[in-house]
Amino acid sequence: MTTAPATPVRTRFAPSPTGYLHLGGARTALYSWAFARHFGGTFVLRIEDTDLERSTPEAVQAIIDGMKWLGLDHDEGPFYQMQRMDRYREVLAQMLEAGTAYQCYSSPEEVQEMRERATAAGQKPRYDGTWRPEEGKTLPAIPEGRKPVLRFKNPLDGDVTWNDFVKGSITISNRELDDLVIARPDGTPTYNFCVAIDDLDMQISHVLRGDDHVNNTPRQINILRAIGAPLPQYGHLPMILGSDGAKMSKRKDAVNVMDYPAQGYLPEAMLNYLARLGWSHGDEEVFSMEQMTSWFDGSHLSNSAAQFNVEKLNWLNNHYIKQADNERLAGLAREQMIAAGAVFEGAPELALVLGMMKERANTINELAAASMLFFRAPQPESALVAQHITDAIKPVLAQFAERIATVEWSKEAVAAMIKEVLAANTIKMPLLAMPLRLILTGQLQTPAIDQVVVVFGRETVLARLAKWL
Structure with missing residues (x-):
């Protein structure tokens, strides 16, 4: 997709609040956000919270916190599905009246038996349409006291085809799809129905989501067609694999976005890294979000799984720390x-x-x-002291202390003075630098000694030298 869409671009990120913001979800949010920004469109945040057993306010907050840390600002929302029940019931009633949905009184046990029979016959396990109304068909007697589910009357023939702007053309036969339950016995609507109605009402033009939703797409398309609604364009992103090439899991991978600020990563590094984890713009590896949004038109999205590489993330994070x-x-x-x-x-x-x-x-x-x-008192190991702060080097340290008391306080002047002390005593840099490092910091690994001296300041350097001289 390289030209501006004919309709106003409206994308959405629609997580289920059953845990934290997953890296894969964050990448989906980033791509949806960048696509909307590229075309001057609208980015919607929608919380799909109809799974009452698993959805929690803490998980909602974790998602919002993750989005905020990444700087992925939404233009509308967050919208909550549980606050839209009246709208869902209105559409369900319309579909029941229009004959695109019907009441099904089969119990869960009966449906399971249907699936087992189909499997035994070498067919796809599915609901067999016992309660599906057809011309000339006599329906069973309604079991006393049993509340029905509402099922969508899926087309029996034909195919569902869409041009997926990540995976290309995808076709699924309607014979592969059974009559989906769109409302439970207590009247609460189910996932695929809610998503379809939300995308309609929120005028979503482009749906970018993980490819674990590919099987949901034909169901949502059929529901939208049944109510005469326009279809969004769909793009399904391959999953992110762990560093071992297997599916990422919280047992072995840091999959929670908010683990990363705690580990010391910058949001711009994570955004840059996630952007390249399934999308490219030439050979560009390091770029700002302004650059990404200027490039991200929906093309150049990879249709193969990406592999998470913490070394690459570290390299990017180092770059952004230096900047x-x-x-x-x-x-x-x-x-x-x-x-x-x-x-x-x-x-x-x-x-x-x-x-x-x-x-x-x-x-x-x-x-x-x-x-x-x-920022702590130096405590050098005794073995290192014995090795480096010797009686032979103490007179040189004394000369250094005398000179450091009056030298101009700049890196250049201190570096020049150190060279003069080395020359006067015909010794090489390590013989002076190592004891100075131990005296000032307690360790041998530091930046250049002239830098260390200048940063500590004259007073501190003289005080710590005095303890050893």
Whole structure:
């Protein structure tokens, strides 16, 4: 799809609130959002909460929180199916009157027996149409006290065909479909019926969803045709596989979107990663959401499953951490650093430290952990002290302390002074840098020693040197 659709574009994201926002759902939401933004359309959020046993307010909030973290703002909604019951009952009554739906008094046990008989005969297990009204057919006597379900009178012949804008043309024979239950005995409507009526009422022009819904699509198309409604265009996205190539599961994969901010990922990295997990624009790997929406016209969607790769996500997250404002990084890292024992009073400015340390950090959590060396008292291991802070090097450290007390406070000036001390004592950098690292941070792995010295500040450097000299 590369040209603007003839009708106003209206897309929707319609999760069931039975848990968290899944990565696959987040990708569906992103694509639906980007498609609407590309064509100047409307993005609708709809909560499909008719599964009363599993739907919870906490799950609704988890979905909204996940969308908010990703920055996928909806234009209308959230709409809740449970608040639309009067509308569903109105359409059900119209369909019953028009003869496109009928009352079925078969018990669940009887329907199960029908399916078992069909299976035994080598046929597809299905409802056999016992209560389907046909011309000249005599229906059974209504069992006393039994409340009926309402079934959709599915066409017996012909095919349902649609041009799926991810998978191409799909055809399913009506003979594969039985008469779907569209209302339970207590009158509450079922999933496929609600979805069809919602898409009609909300004037949804394009439905992007996971390919686990392919089998629902012919049923929804037939319901919409039965009530004379226009059809949206459908696109079904392949699933996201785990790093092992199997279906993602919460047992072995981080599938909850809100696990990722807790692990130190930035939303722009997750959006960029999810966008490429089933869609491409040339060879572009790193792009903003503004760029994506300018490109995302519904073409170049992959019809094969994508595989989640945490190394690729880490690479992108590192890119966005390096691009991020240091004050923003400080806001994200501060609380966990406090929890880890960081002391900020008298320490270097946090944003300054994070700006120096962020080059190699794949996550905010890694960045926070690596930066702790500037916010706790150094406690070098005794074996390292014995190896590096020797009697031979202490006179050199004393010279360094004397010079550092008066040197101009800049990275360039400190670097030049260190070279002068090394030259005066005819030693190489590690002989001075390693003991300085231990004295200032308690560890041997740090950024360049001139950077470390400047960030700590003259007063702190002199105080920590004095303890060893």
